Amino acid sequence: xxxxxxxxxxxxxxxxxxxxxxxxxxxxxxxxxxxxxxxxxxxxxxxxxxxxxxxxxxxxxxxxxxxxxxxxxxxxxxxxxxxxxxxxxxxxxxxxxxxxxxxxxxxxxxxxxxxxxxxxxxxxxxxxxxxxxxxxxxxxxxxxxxxxxxxxxxxxxxxxxxxxxxxxxxxxxxxxxxxxxxxxxxxxxxxx
Amino acid sequence: xxxxxxxxxxxxxxxxxxxxxxxxxxxxxxxxxxxxxxxxxxxxxxxxxxxxxxxxxxxxxxxxxxxxxxxxxxxxxxxxxxxxxxxxxxxxxxxxxxxxxxxxxxxxxxxxxxxxxxxxxxxxxxxxxxxxxxxxxxxxxxxxxxxxxxxxxxxxxxxxxxxxxxxxxxxxxxxxxxxxxxxxxxxxxxxxxxxxxxxxxxxxxxxxxxxxxxxxxxxxxxxxxxxxxxxxxxxxxxxxxxxxxxxxxxxxxxxxxxxxxxxxxxxxxxxxxxxxxxxxxxxxxxxxxxxxxxxxxxxxxxxxxxxxxxxxxxxxxxxxxxxxxxxxxxxxxxxxxxxxxxxxxxxxxxxxxxxxxxxxxxxxxxxxxxxxxxxxxxxxxxxxxxxxxxxxxxxxxxxxxxxxxxxxxxxxxxxx
Numbered sequence: 001x002x003x004x005x006x007x008x009x010x011x012x013x014x015x016x017x018x019x020x021x022x023x024x025x026x027x028x029x030x031x032x033x034x035x036x037x038x039x040x041x042x043x044x045x046x047x048x049x050x051x052x053x054x055x056x057x058x059x060x061x062x063x064x065x066x067x068x069x070x071x072x073x074x075x076x077x078x079x080x081x082x083x084x085x086x087x088x089x090x091x092x093x094x095x096x097x098x099x100x101x102x103x104x105x106x107x108x109x110x111x112x113x114x115x116x117x118x119x120x121x122x123x124x125x126x127x128x129x130x131x132x133x134x135x136x137x138x139x140x141x142x143x144x145x146x147x148x149x150x151x152x153x154x155x156x157x158x159x160x161x162x163x164x165x166x167x168x169x170x171x172x173x174x175x176x177x178x179x180x181x182x183x184x185x186x187x188x189x190x191x192x
Numbered sequence: 193x194x195x196x197x198x199x200x201x202x203x204x205x206x207x208x209x210x211x212x213x214x215x216x217x218x219x220x221x222x223x224x225x226x227x228x229x230x231x232x233x234x235x236x237x238x239x240x241x242x243x244x245x246x247x248x249x250x251x252x253x254x255x256x257x258x259x260x261x262x263x264x265x266x267x268x269x270x271x272x273x274x275x276x277x278x279x280x281x282x283x284x285x286x287x288x289x290x291x292x293x294x295x296x297x298x299x300x301x302x303x304x305x306x307x308x309x310x311x312x313x314x315x316x317x318x319x320x321x322x323x324x325x326x327x328x329x330x331x332x333x334x335x336x337x338x339x340x341x342x343x344x345x346x347x348x349x350x351x352x353x354x355x356x357x358x359x360x361x362x363x364x365x366x367x368x369x370x371x372x373x374x375x376x377x378x379x380x381x382x383x384x385x386x387x388x389x390x391x392x393x394x395x396x397x398x399x400x401x402x403x404x405x406x407x408x409x410x411x412x413x414x415x416x417x418x419x420x421x422x423x424x425x426x427x428x429x430x431x432x433x434x435x436x437x438x439x440x441x442x443x444x445x446x447x448x449x450x451x452x453x454x455x456x457x458x459x460x461x462x463x464x465x466x467x468x469x470x471x472x473x474x475x476x477x478x479x480x481x482x483x484x485x486x487x488x489x490x491x492x493x494x495x496x497x498x499x500x501x502x503x504x505x506x507x508x509x510x511x512x513x514x515x516x517x518x519x520x521x522x523x524x525x526x527x528x529x530x531x532x533x534x535x536x537x538x539x540x541x542x543x544x545x546x547x548x549x550x551x552x553x554x555x556x557x558x559x560x561x562x563x564x565x566x567x568x569x570x571x572x573x574x575x576x577x578x579x580x581x582x583x584x585x586x587x588x589x590x591x592x593x594x595x596x597x598x599x600x601x602x603x604x605x606x607x608x
Contacts, residue, residue: 011525011526014526014603014605017547017549017603018526018549018600018601018602018603019601020519024264024265024268025261028257028260028261028264032251032257033249033250034244034247034249036249036250036252037244037247037249037250038244038247040250041244050252050256053252053256054256054259054260057260057263057264058260058263058264058267061264061267061268062267065547069547069603069605070545070605073238075242076237076241076242079241079242079244080237080240080241112237113222114234114237115230115231115233115234115237117230117231117233118234118238119234121238121241121242126242129242129245130245133245134246137243137246148207148243150209151207151208151209152207152208152209152240152243155208155209156209157209157210157212158204158209158210158211159211161209172209173200173203176203176204176207176209177200177203179207180203180207180236180239183239183243184235184239187242188235
């Protein structure tokens with residue numbers, strides 16, 4: 001039954017929720033390369049990156065009840081979860097995260113809380129849009145790109161970014177608004 | 193706070209650079225603000241999540257994959273405690289041993305707490321199972337598998353110290369698995385009893401009613417005492433509501449006499465002689481308890497003459513496996529079940545949505561013989577889900593190419 005390669009992300013998640021172990025392999029095969037690349041961008045250390053990847057999949061299975069099957073946005077959920085987990089692991093390694101990692105912490109800080117109105121992004125759609133997304137990112141200025149990197153891949157908060165870029169905190173906010181507006185226009189206008 | 197401020201917070205949040213105080217404000221807005229801009233949150237969450245797709249994908253090494261899949265399987269086993277009865281001879285034992293070695297607290301909790309169910313169900317089910325033995329276990333192969341399973345179960349239970357369980361999760365798991373564990377254990381006990389019975393049958397020809405008791409009572413009672421001693425209080429409280437019968441059993445376990453009453457009424461009518469005879473062997477060793485037992489024997493024997501209460505259960509006693517080589521699949525996929533859902537009017541009006549887990553018992557022909565709710569959301573959705581599952585035809589589950597009865601848990605999504 002694992003031969004079916006055309007299951008949608010949501011169908012795979014449904015099967016996993018039904019404790020179907022072959023579905024967890026499907027999910028792994030589909031998402032591991034993307035998530036692994038994301039983790040390695042955040043965490044250069046190979047060993048820790050491997051560990052985080054496995055933790056992401058374990059959390060996915062353990063916390064499948066937290067996944068919103070109504071919107072079933074597997075892509076956004078997994079990527080956000082992976083990013084949160086990787087940033088957290090990196091901060092812990094650097095001694096910057098002092099809070100104890102409990103199940104509650106995991107629920108609050110690691111498991112994504114997606115908007116109930118979110119539209120499911122399908123893995124295949126994102127693959128198709130990849131060049132488009134890359135072009136949108138390329139069109140950003142260097143300052144805008146580094147703002148995005150510092151925030152998303154390095155996990156700095158607004159005041160740390162302001163310090164690093166030597167700009168006021170309010171500029172961080174306005175720059176971020178510009179970045180989002182620009183990306184939104186180029187990526188989603190084309191999709192619709 | 194005006195809308196623009198909220199959206200600003202959302203942008204900081206989704207980009208991952210929101211400060212901790214702002215994050216708390218945003219979370220409270222999400223919970224309390226009726227006009228929270230959910231659509232914007234959705235857009236930015238989607239946007240940010242697709243950006244990493246531009247990083248060159250990197251396939252992890254084969255070793256990592258193996259390791260992760262193994263861990264995922266463990267989670268599935270740990271969560272569902274799928275004691276793969278039918279896979280025992282192939283895969284399951286290895287997995288269990290690994291779990292032990294790893295000493296994961298999660299699995300400890302599961303195993304430890306399940307010992308409660310095991311011991312309780314052993315108490316209540318053992319005698320009834322004896323009756324079923326001739327009808328169910330006709331296949332030697334099956335017998336082997338089952339005895340294997342039971343020995344593994346015992347192993348796990350003994351070696352895993354109980355810890356404080358997460359009640360909510362346990363409740364789900366209990367309800368999902370109780371049935372299976374009962375069957376597995378009961379069959380193990382049945383087989384052991386059968387062997388004992390028949391081996392002594394030839395040795396001891398005389399049947400003395402008075403000696404009937406110690407044999408049956410001894411093994412069951414001892415295990416009960418051991419298990420109970422180790423059971424965390426919270427677990428006990430927890431198990432009790434699961435099964436009315438269990439409540440009775442637990443209470444009665446307090447006094448030996450009562451236990452005896454429970455156990456003795458049920459020696460199988462079909463095999464009166466064998467059961468009575470072997471008992472003689474054990475009688476001597478049990479002298480401490482003899483007095484109380486003697487008193488009860490008369491009561492017990494009276495009771496055993498009565499029509500057995502387990503009549504209704506006999507029909508349900510067919511074994512439905514949990515994990516087999518080829519699991520049943522709904523013809524037409526999960527979607528076909530989803531399509532059969534009739535969203536209850538009440539649930540629609542009340543805006544009830546969510547996931548219902550239905551356990552379906554699929555027979556060798558792929559028909560769903562019965563279905564029950566593992567986790568429901570109410571408002572008529574549970575019934576609708578059961579109806580949909582009952583109408584669904586499955587491809588039968590197979591073990592070694594042979595169609596077999598299997599139970600599967602099916603998630604059904606109710607979404608307005």
